[in-house]
Structure formats: structure tokens, C-alpha cells
Amino acid sequence: MISKRENYLMAAQGEKPLWVPSFVEESNVFMPDFWMAVDPATGTDFCNIRWVENDAGRMPDEHWRAMETLDQWRETVKFPKVAELDWPEMTERFKRMSDPEKVNIAMLNTNGIFLIPIDMIGWVDGLCAIYEEPEELEAFISAITDFLVEVVNYFGEYIQPDIVFTGDDLAAANGPFVSKEIWRSLYKPYFKRIVDAIHKIGALAEFHCCGNCQFLIDEFLEIGVDVCQLPELNESLMQKKEKYGNKLVLTGGWDRHSAAALPGASEEIVRESVHQAIDDYGKNGALIFWDGGICGSSEDSQKKMKWVLDELNKYGRVVYQ
Amino acid sequence: MSKIEEVKAKVEIGKTKLVPALVQEALDEGSTPAMILQAMVDSMGVVGDKFSKGEIFVPEMLIAAKAMAKGVDVLRPLLAGDSETSLGTCIIGTVAGDLHDIGKNLVAMMIESAGFTMVDLGVDVPAEKFVEAIKENERVTLVACSGLLTTTMPALKEAVQTIKAAYPDQKVIVGGAPVTPEYAAEIGADGFAPDAGSAAVKAKEIISV
Numbered sequence: 408m409i410s411k412r413e414n415y416l417m418a419a420q421g422e423k424p425l426w427v428p429s430f431v432e433e434s435n436v437f438m439p440d441f442w443m444a445v446d447p448a449t450g451t452d453f454c455n456i457r458w459v460e461n462d463a464g465r466m467p468d469e470h471w472r473a474m475e476t477l478d479q480w481r482e483t484v485k486f487p488k489v490a491e492l493d494w495p496e497m498t499e500r501f502k503r504m505s506d507p508e509k510v511n512i513a514m515l516n517t518n519g520i521f522l523i524p525i526d527m528i529g530w531v532d533g534l535c536a537i538y539e540e541p542e543e544l545e546a547f548i549s550a551i552t553d554f555l556v557e558v559v560n561y562f563g564e565y566i567q568p569d570i571v572f573t574g575d576d577l578a579a580a581n582g583p584f585v586s587k588e589i590w591r592s593l594y595k596p597y598f599k600r601i602v603d604a605i606h607k608i609g610a611l612a613e614f615h616c617c618g619n620c621q622f623l624i625d626e627f628l629e630i631g632v633d634v635c636q637l638p639e640l641n642e643s644l645m646q647k648k649e650k651y652g653n654k655l656v657l658t659g660g661w662d663r664h665s666a667a668a669l670p671g672a673s674e675e676i677v678r679e680s681v682h683q684a685i686d687d688y689g690k691n692g693a694l695i696f697w698d699g700g701i702c703g704s705s706e707d708s709q710k711k712m713k714w715v716l717d718e719l720n721k722y723g724r725v726v727y728q
Numbered sequence: 729m730s731k732i733e734e735v736k737a738k739v740e741i742g743k744t745k746l747v748p749a750l751v752q753e754a755l756d757e758g759s760t761p762a763m764i765l766q767a768m769v770d771s772m773g774v775v776g777d778k779f780s781k782g783e784i785f786v787p788e789m790l791i792a793a794k795a796m797a798k799g800v801d802v803l804r805p806l807l808a809g810d811s812e813t814s815l816g817t818c819i820i821g822t823v824a825g826d827l828h829d830i831g832k833n834l835v836a837m838m839i840e841s842a843g844f845t846m847v848d849l850g851v852d853v854p855a856e857k858f859v860e861a862i863k864e865n866e867r868v869t870l871v872a873c874s875g876l877l878t879t880t881m882p883a884l885k886e887a888v889q890t891i892k893a894a895y896p897d898q899k900v901i902v903g904g905a906p907v908t909p910e911y912a913a914e915i916g917a918d919g920f921a922p923d924a925g926s927a928a929v930k931a932k933e934i935i936s937v
Binding site: 459461462463464465466469470530531534535537538539579580581582583584585586589663664668669670700702703705707708 | 742744782784785786787788790791794825826827828829830831833834837850851852876877878879880881882905906922923
């Protein structure tokens with residue numbers, strides 16, 4: 408019998424594992440402390456972003472602006488000094504909490520070169536900067552990339568993860584925020600640097616985007632992304648899956664806009680949604696199941712998560728036998 | 729090309745630095761503030777249409793809206809008190825339990841560009857707050873409720889039904905990733921728009937302009 412880690416990595420490498428692995432249940436997740444650390448006086452993080460949180464997650468406070476103008480990023484952002492972080496202590500804590508049977512995922516970031524400038528000055532000014540202050544924006548993107556690459560190197564030295572997870576919401580539910588031309592000229596070279604750094608430490612690169620950025624899948628694969636966490640399912644994703652087969656490894660598969668996602672969905676519908684996810688996106692492997700979209704602590708969400716996991720443990724265990 | 733045509737063209741491609749001067753030149757040329765405003769509204773209609781068709785993306789739409797806003801700044805003192813140029817007030821917000829603001833902000837910009845006066849209640853807005861805002865503001869012709877999470881769809885329903893209970897004739901549109909035209913109709917909304925560009929079109933259609 409193989410371990411959960413080995414099974415997970417088979418799927419992550421585009422193979423057909425023995426069972427459908429679960430992103431939530433079969434991974435140990437490490438995240439460096441600095442992402443959640445806030446200044447007690449202002450309640451802001453190292454980018455001077457103030458966050459608001461509710462049951463469904465956290466978002467930048469729309470009433471708070473981290474800086475007035477983009478050119479103030481140099482004095483506003485206090486990148487943590489990566490070499491001075493207590494890596495041995497963080498590593499020890501992670502190892503203590505980890506299950507050696509599971510795969511090790513290091514979370515590099517959930518907002519990055521695309522989202523951080525926007526989180527700091529808002530969507531309007533953040534996106535207008537692409538046209539209004541392209542040089543300043545690129546200088547900031549470059550500095551964020553340098554920081555993230557340095558963090559990846561420390562992951563390699565201390566955590567030695569199987570997978571490094573990097574997230575940036577380049578798209579909304581109904582489509583990408585930027586054109587392919589902007590992606591290629593402004594963002595792609597920096598994403599590639601991050602992916603290259605991840606490969607250099609011997610880990611697989613997983614990229615997350617909440618929205619529909621299916622039109623960039625070709626580009627993600629080109630820069631070497633190994634696993635795409637794309638919870639926004641649609642016909643376009645299905646077509647890409649058909650085109651690439653197991654070269655396109657997905658974390659997700661569960662349709663967060665289906666009848667199963669609606670509040671009050673029946674147990675039968677929710678259980679069926681797990682079959683649908685696996686049959687549609689993982690019938691030959693290369694799928695790590697994730698029910699991205701069931702969030703919050705409501706009774707409805709809790710029930711759904713229980714049914715989904717239970718069905719994953721039943722159907723997901725036999726589907727490849 | 730006349731100055732007013734130049735204003736129209738430059739708004740469409742988001743030339744924020746050029747538009748204010750061009751608006752002033754169009755005024756000097758004899759165009760009325762209302763004519764210039766209408767030209768910019770028409771430009772934004774084109775921009776919204778291109779966005780809906782996927783020909784342009786969010787940054788291109790935003791810089792166009794920003795360029796128009798710069799032009800409106802020049803016109804504002806001349807338009808003050810001219811209620812005929814406004815389509816009324818639109819109250820907008822993301823419903824209770826939902827912190828997402830991008831969709832709501834884009835829709836707000838496009839509806840404003842169509843000629844409405846916007847009152848943005850922000851995110852995580854309880855149903856009653858929409859009702860209070862209708863009461864507190866003058867000439868509210870439209871309420872726009874946004875929700876991104878499937879889990880907050882009941883809050884969207886509650887918002888629409890609370891507004892309709894207090895103001896049965898109040899026009900309400902809804903939008904957001906999980907919302908479908910069928911769901912919008914089911915919860916009693918007057919309209920639905922799949923994106924910011926079509927939200928502006930729908931807003932005008934609903935209030936019968």
C-alpha cells in the first residue's frame with residue numbers, strides 16, 4: 408500500500424493514482440507567519456493592508472488605503488527580512504503539526520504580484536496603473552517577485568515541501584481581469600521567475616486563481632506550472648482538459664455554481680456532485696479533489712462538507728480500481 | 729473632427745489627461761454641457777459593449793470611466809441643479825455576509841457613467857440598510873444588489889424582498905457570479921446583468937430611458 412503522500416504526488420504529476428486525493432484532507436500546509444501578522448497599532452500587514460474578516464474569509468478593508476499613490480510603495484511596504492525570520496522554529500512547529508503520511512504543501516502566497524498593488528490602492532487605481540504608471544507598477548511587481556523568490560529559497564532549505572502553492576486572482580468569475588497582451592508583457596515573466604524558483608528547490612508549482620482564467624491555461628503550462636487550482640468550472644476548462652489530458656493537473660473539480668452548491672441542497676444532490684467532479688475532471692487521474700466554494704461555518708456548509716468528504720472517501724476510493 | 733467628437737473618442741480609449749482640456753475646448757466651441765455629457769455617456773456605452781463582448785478588459789474599461797469622470801469634473805459646476813441630466817440615484821451594495829467589492833465597484837462605475845448618481849453602501853450590507861438608503865436619498869430610481877458567494881444568495885433574496893416589502897414599486901437589479909436570470913426573477917428582482925457593461929444598459933432599460 409502506498410502512502411497518502413505518494414498517492415497525492417502521483418495525481419500531482421499527472422498520473423492515475425490509486426484513489427482520488429483530497430487537497431484538504433491529505434496535505435500538511437505550511438504558511439510563513441508573516442502573512443497573517445498585523446501591526447497591533449494599525450491592524451495592517453507588512454504591505455499596510457488592513458483586512459476585514461467574516462465567516463466566508465477575509466478581504467482588504469475597502470475603506471482603508473495602504474498608500475495614496477503607487478509611487479509610495481517603496482516607503483510603505485516593509486518586506487519582512489527573510490533571512491532574519493526564525494526558520495528553524497517555524498519548521499519545527501510545522502513538523503510537529505504534520506502527518507508524515509500526507510503531502511507537504513508550502514503556501515508561498517495567496518495574493519501576489521497581481522493582487523498586492525490592487526489590495527493596497529484599490530481596484531480602480533490598481534488596474535488603471537497598468538496604463539497610467541506602467542514603469543512604477545513593474546518596479547513594484549519586480550520587488551514583490553524578488554521577495555517571493557527569496558522565500559521560496561528558504562522553503563527549500565528548511566521546509567523541503569513537495570509542492571509550493573502560489574495564488575493570485577487574475578480573473579473574476581466571468582472572465583480575466585487583464586488581456587493576454589497585458590499578461591504576457593507585464594506579469595508572465597515574473598510568474599515564470601517564481602515557478603522557476605519553485606522547481607529549483609525540487610518542488611512542484613501549484614498555481615491558484617479563484618476566477619475564470621481558462622484562457623491563460625496554455626500560458627501557465629508553458630511557464631511550467633505543474634498543478635492548476637482553478638475552482639471556477641466551465642465549458643472552456645473542460646475543453647482545455649480534453650486538449651491536454653493528464654498534462655493539465657487540476658486541484659478542484661467540484662462545481663461551486665451547481666445545484667449542490669445552493670443553500671439547502673439535498674444530500675443526494677451533494678453526493679452526486681462528487682461523482683460528477685471526478686467523472687468530468689479526473690476519470691483518468693490528474694485530479695486532486697477540492698470542494699472550493701463550500702465556505703463558512705453554517706449548518707448547511709458543515710453538512711455539505713461532511714457529505715462531500717464521505718462521498719469522496721467512498722467513490723474516490725474505488726473509481727480507479 | 730469636432731471637439732465634442734474628440735471628447736468622445738478620447739474617453740473611449742481612456743485618455744484621462746487629455747479629456748478635461750478637450751471638454752473645455754468643446755464648451756468654448758459652443759457645445760452645451762448636456763451635449764458633452766451625453767457624448768461621454770455614449771462613449772461609455774460603446775466601452776461597456778466592448779467589455780461585454782470580451783474585446784476589452786477591466787483596466788481598459790476603468791481608464792475610460794476615469795477619463796469620463798475627469799470630464800464630468802469640468803462640467804459639474806455648469807450642470808449643478810440640472811436634474812434633467814441625471815437618471816436619478818442608484819443605491820448599490822454587496823449583500824450581507826459578502827465582502828467582495830470588485831464586481832460591485834465596476835457596476836457602480838458603469839452605471840454612474842450611464843448618468844446615474846451613485847450611493848455606494850459598500851460591502852456586507854444588511855437588507856434594512858438598503859431600505860434606509862432609499863428613504864434618506866432623493867429620487868432613488870434604482871437599487872443594485874451584488875453577491876459573489878453562493879452561500880450569500882439567501883441574503884440577496886432577503887435584500888430584494890425587504891426592499892420590495894417597504895417600497896413595492898422600487899426597481900431592483902441583482903448580479904454576481906452565482907446569480908442567473910431565473911434566480912433574479914424567482915427572488916422578485918426587476919432585472920439581472922451578467923457583467924458591468926450590460927448592467928449599465930439594463931439599468932437604463934429598467935427605468936425606461
